[in-house]
Amino acid sequence: NAGVTQTPKFQVLKTGQSMTLQxxxxxxxxxxSWYRQDPGMGLRLIHYSxxxxxxxQGEVPNGYNVSRSTTEDFPLRLLSAAxxxxxxxxxxxxxxFGEGTFRNTQYFGPGTRLTVL
Amino acid sequence: ELKVEQNPLFLSMQEGKxxxxxxxxxxxxxxxYWYRQDPGKSLESLFVLLSNGAVKQExxxxxxxxxxxxxxxxxxxxxxxxxxxxxxxAVYGGATNKLIFGTGTLLAVQP
Numbered sequence: 292n293a294g295v296t297q298t299p300k301f302q303v304l305k306t307g308q309s310m311t312l313q314x315x316x317x318x319x320x321x322x323x324s325w326y327r328q329d330p331g332m333g334l335r336l337i338h339y340s341x342x343x344x345x346x347x348q349g350e351v352p353n354g355y356n357v358s359r360s361t362t363e364d365f366p367l368r369l370l371s372a373a374x375x376x377x378x379x380x381x382x383x384x385x386x387x388f389g390e391g392t393f394r395n396t397q398y399f400g401p402g403t404r405l406t407v408l
Numbered sequence: 409e410l411k412v413e414q415n416p417l418f419l420s421m422q423e424g425k426x427x428x429x430x431x432x433x434x435x436x437x438x439x440x441y442w443y444r445q446d447p448g449k450s451l452e453s454l455f456v457l458l459s460n461g462a463v464k465q466e467x468x469x470x471x472x473x474x475x476x477x478x479x480x481x482x483x484x485x486x487x488x489x490x491x492x493x494x495x496x497x498a499v500y501g502g503a504t505n506k507l508i509f510g511t512g513t514l515l516a517v518q519p
Contacts, residue, residue: 324507333496333511334451341505349506381450383507395439395458397498397507399451 295400314382321387414510431497439500
Protein backbone atom coordinates (compact mmCIF):
# COMPACT_ATOMS: atom_id res chain seq x y z
CA ASN A 292 0.00 0.00 0.00
CA ALA A 293 1.20 3.51 -0.81
CA GLY A 294 -1.01 4.90 1.99
CA VAL A 295 -1.98 8.57 1.57
CA THR A 296 -0.16 10.42 -1.20
CA GLN A 297 -0.16 14.14 -1.90
CA THR A 298 1.11 16.13 -4.85
CA PRO A 299 2.84 18.44 -5.29
CA LYS A 300 5.23 18.56 -2.32
CA PHE A 301 5.97 22.25 -2.85
CA GLN A 302 4.20 24.99 -4.80
CA VAL A 303 4.62 28.72 -5.25
CA LEU A 304 1.68 30.69 -6.61
CA LYS A 305 1.03 34.31 -7.38
CA THR A 306 -1.99 36.04 -5.89
CA GLY A 307 -5.08 35.28 -7.96
CA GLN A 308 -3.80 32.06 -9.51
CA SER A 309 -5.72 28.84 -9.12
CA MET A 310 -4.47 25.35 -8.47
CA THR A 311 -5.49 21.92 -7.26
CA LEU A 312 -3.77 19.98 -4.51
CA GLN A 313 -4.09 16.27 -5.11
CA UNK A 314 -4.73 13.63 -2.45
CA UNK A 315 -5.16 9.91 -3.02
CA UNK A 316 -5.38 6.86 -0.77
CA UNK A 317 -5.35 3.17 -1.60
CA UNK A 318 -6.77 1.79 1.66
CA UNK A 319 -10.46 1.96 0.65
CA UNK A 320 -11.11 4.53 3.38
CA UNK A 321 -14.49 6.20 3.44
CA UNK A 322 -13.40 9.29 5.42
CA UNK A 323 -11.00 11.85 3.93
CA SER A 324 -10.14 15.33 5.06
CA TRP A 325 -7.97 18.36 4.39
CA TYR A 326 -6.16 20.38 7.05
CA ARG A 327 -3.95 23.40 6.97
CA GLN A 328 -1.16 23.92 9.47
CA ASP A 329 0.08 27.35 10.41
CA PRO A 330 2.61 28.20 13.16
CA GLY A 331 0.94 28.39 16.57
CA MET A 332 -2.45 27.37 15.15
CA GLY A 333 -2.29 23.61 15.18
CA LEU A 334 -4.15 21.89 12.36
CA ARG A 335 -7.41 23.39 11.19
CA LEU A 336 -9.98 21.39 9.25
CA ILE A 337 -10.81 22.81 5.82
CA HIS A 338 -13.20 20.26 4.27
CA TYR A 339 -13.99 16.61 4.79
CA SER A 340 -15.86 13.77 3.15
CA UNK A 341 -17.49 10.64 4.56
CA UNK A 342 -17.77 8.93 1.20
CA UNK A 343 -17.88 9.39 -2.55
CA UNK A 344 -20.27 12.17 -3.51
CA UNK A 345 -20.46 13.58 0.05
CA UNK A 346 -18.47 16.58 1.25
CA UNK A 347 -18.87 19.08 4.05
CA GLN A 348 -17.20 22.18 5.43
CA GLY A 349 -14.73 22.19 8.26
CA GLU A 350 -13.51 25.05 10.43
CA VAL A 351 -11.90 27.21 7.71
CA PRO A 352 -13.57 26.41 4.34
CA ASN A 353 -13.54 29.86 2.73
CA GLY A 354 -11.43 30.08 -0.42
CA TYR A 355 -11.33 26.31 -0.93
CA ASN A 356 -13.47 23.84 -2.88
CA VAL A 357 -13.47 20.06 -2.80
CA SER A 358 -15.17 17.20 -4.57
CA ARG A 359 -15.18 13.44 -4.04
CA SER A 360 -16.07 11.59 -7.20
CA THR A 361 -14.24 8.39 -6.18
CA THR A 362 -13.38 6.72 -2.90
CA GLU A 363 -9.65 7.09 -3.63
CA ASP A 364 -9.29 10.78 -4.52
CA PHE A 365 -10.08 13.99 -2.68
CA PRO A 366 -8.63 17.05 -4.46
CA LEU A 367 -8.55 20.50 -2.88
CA ARG A 368 -9.00 23.50 -5.17
CA LEU A 369 -7.86 27.05 -4.56
CA LEU A 370 -9.87 29.18 -6.98
CA SER A 371 -8.04 32.48 -6.47
CA ALA A 372 -5.00 32.15 -4.24
CA ALA A 373 -4.34 34.75 -1.54
CA UNK A 374 -1.24 35.28 0.64
CA UNK A 375 -3.35 34.21 3.66
CA UNK A 376 -3.48 30.73 2.13
CA UNK A 377 0.29 30.30 2.51
CA UNK A 378 0.47 27.21 4.68
CA UNK A 379 1.28 23.51 4.86
CA UNK A 380 -1.64 21.38 3.73
CA UNK A 381 -2.23 17.84 4.97
CA UNK A 382 -4.66 15.29 3.66
CA UNK A 383 -5.82 12.45 5.92
CA UNK A 384 -7.97 9.35 5.58
CA UNK A 385 -9.53 6.68 7.74
CA UNK A 386 -12.37 4.21 7.86
CA UNK A 387 -15.64 5.87 8.83
CA PHE A 388 -17.54 2.89 10.12
CA GLY A 389 -16.52 0.19 12.54
CA GLU A 390 -15.10 -0.37 15.97
CA GLY A 391 -11.62 -0.72 17.32
CA THR A 392 -8.28 1.02 16.99
CA PHE A 393 -7.59 -0.25 13.47
CA ARG A 394 -10.87 1.04 12.10
CA ASN A 395 -10.42 4.42 13.78
CA THR A 396 -6.81 5.33 13.00
CA GLN A 397 -6.30 8.41 10.82
CA TYR A 398 -3.47 8.28 8.28
CA PHE A 399 -1.85 11.49 7.13
CA GLY A 400 -0.15 12.29 3.84
CA PRO A 401 3.32 13.88 3.67
CA GLY A 402 1.95 17.40 3.16
CA THR A 403 2.11 20.14 0.53
CA ARG A 404 3.96 23.34 1.33
CA LEU A 405 2.22 26.22 -0.47
CA THR A 406 3.50 29.76 -0.74
CA VAL A 407 1.35 32.51 -2.24
CA LEU A 408 3.19 35.67 -3.22
CA GLU B 409 -18.93 24.01 18.43
CA LEU B 410 -16.19 21.63 19.47
CA LYS B 411 -13.09 23.32 20.94
CA VAL B 412 -9.91 21.50 21.89
CA GLU B 413 -7.31 23.04 24.20
CA GLN B 414 -3.89 21.70 25.03
CA ASN B 415 -1.53 22.81 27.71
CA PRO B 416 1.19 23.59 28.03
CA LEU B 417 1.94 24.92 24.58
CA PHE B 418 5.67 24.57 25.15
CA LEU B 419 7.45 22.23 27.51
CA SER B 420 11.16 22.15 28.13
CA MET B 421 12.20 19.27 30.33
CA GLN B 422 15.33 17.48 31.35
CA GLU B 423 16.08 13.91 30.45
CA GLY B 424 14.89 11.50 33.09
CA LYS B 425 12.04 13.68 34.32
CA UNK B 426 8.31 12.97 34.19
CA UNK B 427 5.64 15.29 32.90
CA UNK B 428 2.04 15.39 31.67
CA UNK B 429 0.39 17.12 28.72
CA UNK B 430 -3.30 17.92 29.09
CA UNK B 431 -6.02 17.98 26.45
CA UNK B 432 -9.43 19.45 27.29
CA UNK B 433 -12.39 19.50 24.94
CA UNK B 434 -15.70 21.28 25.06
CA UNK B 435 -18.41 18.84 23.92
CA UNK B 436 -19.22 15.19 24.35
CA UNK B 437 -16.97 12.79 22.48
CA UNK B 438 -15.90 9.20 22.89
CA UNK B 439 -13.01 9.20 20.45
CA UNK B 440 -9.70 10.95 21.03
CA TYR B 441 -6.38 10.75 19.23
CA TRP B 442 -2.79 11.63 20.05
CA TYR B 443 -0.27 12.38 17.32
CA ARG B 444 3.41 13.14 17.15
CA GLN B 445 4.98 15.48 14.60
CA ASP B 446 8.70 15.88 14.03
CA PRO B 447 9.92 19.16 12.46
CA GLY B 448 9.11 19.33 8.75
CA LYS B 449 7.35 15.96 8.81
CA SER B 450 3.82 14.65 8.72
CA LEU B 451 1.79 13.40 11.67
CA GLU B 452 2.31 9.98 13.18
CA SER B 453 -0.52 8.31 15.08
CA LEU B 454 0.40 7.48 18.68
CA PHE B 455 -2.82 6.48 20.41
CA VAL B 456 -6.50 6.07 19.66
CA LEU B 457 -8.69 6.23 22.81
CA LEU B 458 -12.21 4.99 22.24
CA SER B 459 -13.94 4.84 25.61
CA ASN B 460 -14.12 6.38 29.04
CA GLY B 461 -11.27 5.18 31.20
CA ALA B 462 -9.22 3.97 28.23
CA VAL B 463 -5.49 3.82 28.89
CA LYS B 464 -2.86 3.08 26.28
CA GLN B 465 0.91 2.82 26.75
CA GLU B 466 3.79 2.70 24.31
CA UNK B 467 7.29 2.90 25.68
CA UNK B 468 7.67 6.03 27.82
CA UNK B 469 4.29 7.47 26.75
CA UNK B 470 0.94 6.71 28.36
CA UNK B 471 -2.38 8.25 27.33
CA UNK B 472 -5.68 8.17 29.17
CA UNK B 473 -9.21 9.40 28.54
CA UNK B 474 -11.86 10.66 30.97
CA UNK B 475 -14.96 11.41 28.91
CA UNK B 476 -16.91 12.67 31.91
CA UNK B 477 -14.29 15.36 32.60
CA UNK B 478 -13.68 15.83 28.85
CA UNK B 479 -9.99 15.42 29.53
CA UNK B 480 -7.17 13.35 28.12
CA UNK B 481 -3.62 13.23 29.42
CA UNK B 482 -0.36 12.19 27.78
CA UNK B 483 2.14 11.23 30.44
CA UNK B 484 5.85 11.11 29.71
CA UNK B 485 7.98 8.93 31.94
CA UNK B 486 11.75 9.41 32.24
CA UNK B 487 11.98 11.59 29.15
CA UNK B 488 14.72 11.03 26.59
CA UNK B 489 15.91 13.36 23.84
CA UNK B 490 14.26 11.23 21.14
CA UNK B 491 10.86 12.25 22.48
CA UNK B 492 11.44 15.86 21.42
CA UNK B 493 8.62 16.69 18.98
CA UNK B 494 5.26 18.43 18.81
CA UNK B 495 2.36 16.43 20.26
CA UNK B 496 -1.22 16.99 19.19
CA UNK B 497 -4.47 15.73 20.57
CA ALA B 498 -7.53 15.59 18.32
CA VAL B 499 -11.15 14.98 19.25
CA TYR B 500 -13.84 13.53 17.04
CA GLY B 501 -17.14 15.41 17.21
CA GLY B 502 -19.34 12.45 16.42
CA ALA B 503 -22.48 14.39 15.58
CA THR B 504 -20.57 16.64 13.19
CA ASN B 505 -18.15 14.03 11.78
CA LYS B 506 -15.33 16.52 12.31
CA LEU B 507 -11.91 15.71 13.79
CA ILE B 508 -10.70 18.85 15.57
CA PHE B 509 -7.11 19.34 16.67
CA GLY B 510 -5.60 21.11 19.63
CA THR B 511 -2.88 23.69 19.04
CA GLY B 512 -0.12 21.26 19.94
CA THR B 513 2.55 21.00 22.63
CA LEU B 514 6.16 21.51 21.59
CA LEU B 515 8.26 19.23 23.77
CA ALA B 516 11.99 19.85 24.03
CA VAL B 517 13.95 17.34 26.09
CA GLN B 518 17.31 18.68 27.18
CA PRO B 519 20.25 16.40 27.98
